[in-house]
Amino acid sequence: MRWVAGVPASLHTKLMAGFGVVTVLFVAMAAFGVHTVLNTTQQAKLLDEAHQRVGWSQEIEQALARQMQFSVLALLSGDEATIARILRENNRFNELLARLDADEAAEQHGLVEQVRASQDEAMGVVADIANAIRDRTLGSVTSDLLAHQERIDAEIGVRVGKLVAAEQRRMATLRDSIASANRDLLVATSVLAVSAVVLAWLCGFVISWSVILPVRQAQGFLDHVATGSFDRRVELPNRDEFGALAERMNRMSEELHRLDRMKVDAASELAQLNASLERASRAKSEFLSNMSHELRTPLNAILGFTEMMADGLYGEVPEELKDPLNDIQVNGRHLLRLINEVLDLAKIEAGRMELALDDYSVAELVNTVRTAMRSLAEEKGVRFVTEVAGDLPMARGDSGRLTQCLMNLTGNALKFTRAGEVGIAAARNGDEVVFRVSDTGIGIPAEEIENVFAEFRQVDATVTRQFGGTGLGLSITKKFIEMHGGSIWVESRLGVGSTFFFSVPLRVGESAG
């Protein structure tokens, strides 16, 4: 099988060769069968002929016997009619002898000639008898003729007997040789048939196993590869399609092995990178958190002293110092808010911002913002309205953060509105509360809408100078709302106004319904 597998021929060629061998065997068997049939027919014919010749020789013997009887009868009766009978038998005798001689083998030919000579001599005696009868001298020569006749008859008898025996021997020999030939034929046919079957079976066995074995090996190999082990190779003696297939499978396995190693390496590199990035990110957040605290402490003192100064704690403030003192306070508060928001963002990004969930009243929350913002609205001369739906039950969430969000949006609305109205509304929408903060301010250009929630984004730098703000408020608001599982969106028309919406689950941390 290994040898067959190693033959450098295609599978197709090998299969064709196998079928060819089997076909040749069948053709050989058919030819041998035809040959056998022809041979048997020939032998049957020969046997027929031999049988016929034995028949003829026996008839010759009978004709001779009758000829002898008639000769004796002619001698005794002297009847010429009997001579005619003898001649008729003689004709028959000669005819048979001629027939026998016609396709005579050389060995019998001498014997036939001897019989013919004796017969000729016998016919001479018969002619003498016939003459004696005609000359009526039969009586004086009878005994001589009789004696002569008997001698010749005996001679012919012996010779014909030999002829008959020879023919019978020949037939017996022929029968024996036919029987022996038949035996040989039977043996040869059996051997040929058995060897043909064995050879065909062997061909089939070898070829099919030379196919099945590599397929099984390939299966085992592929199963092994499928488990993710690439340490094996499939080794086939085949130099046919299977050999080529095995070579390709090995290449595939090597390539998979290479890719697998690359993947593992890349994954570990990525994990290391990830870990170091995480460390860096945590370090950054901690740094920001510490820095924010360190920055805030002196700032707190600055704001405290400034306020006390403005409140006249250190004596009456001269009129010309009131304005710069106010500027110090405004900028100081702005810086403080910026620092607080940076800290919020850092905490959110470090994943260390946690919501303090509690029950709260939406109406109270809106009222807190209203109270805090009312004076600012009055200062700016902007109408400030709030509207809370009556069907709102107690909600659950981080009310402090949600207040911060609503405060942020309202602060923005007031900041960007010079005249008209700023409104806060809250209503229930299924399992959610939807807050709405609308203004009649400057609006947001369409191309900037998607950027409003990004960090440090304001419509443009002029806006920042004109209206102030840290640029972090909306980004933090969005993150707090998302931490609640809610969402925020905005509708705006430039020069007409903006409306910010945000929705949060009515009961955060509890399954809906």
Add this chain to the structure above:
Amino acid sequence: MTQRTVLYVEDNEYNRKIVRQLLGRTNYRLVEAVDGETGVAAAFECAPDLILMDVQLPKMSGLDATKVLRADPRTKETPIIVITSFAMSGDRERATAAGASGYLAKPYSPRELLALVRQFLPEDAA
């Protein structure tokens, strides 16, 4: 006419100065301490009527100091206002759990602080 005593525990010098100047114009008597341990000692020694306790303090945190004061019979009933560095979620809960009577988030304005102090401890007219 008794002067009410306020103990202020704070490590930052300027914050102490603000409160000192703020209360200097009032009729409160101010006692200062710069860390948690001296704060607790001062509380036992001078028996203040109100304690302002910063959260981030050296040696002993403001929350731990509050717990110690609450465990002692001398200061068990004394109102304590805890001042945190920043209004973080959970700070108010932690302060209340430690036994704080009130809570003030930094950044606070001197006006707010004074209002809170007066709320807990009515100032006797000078």
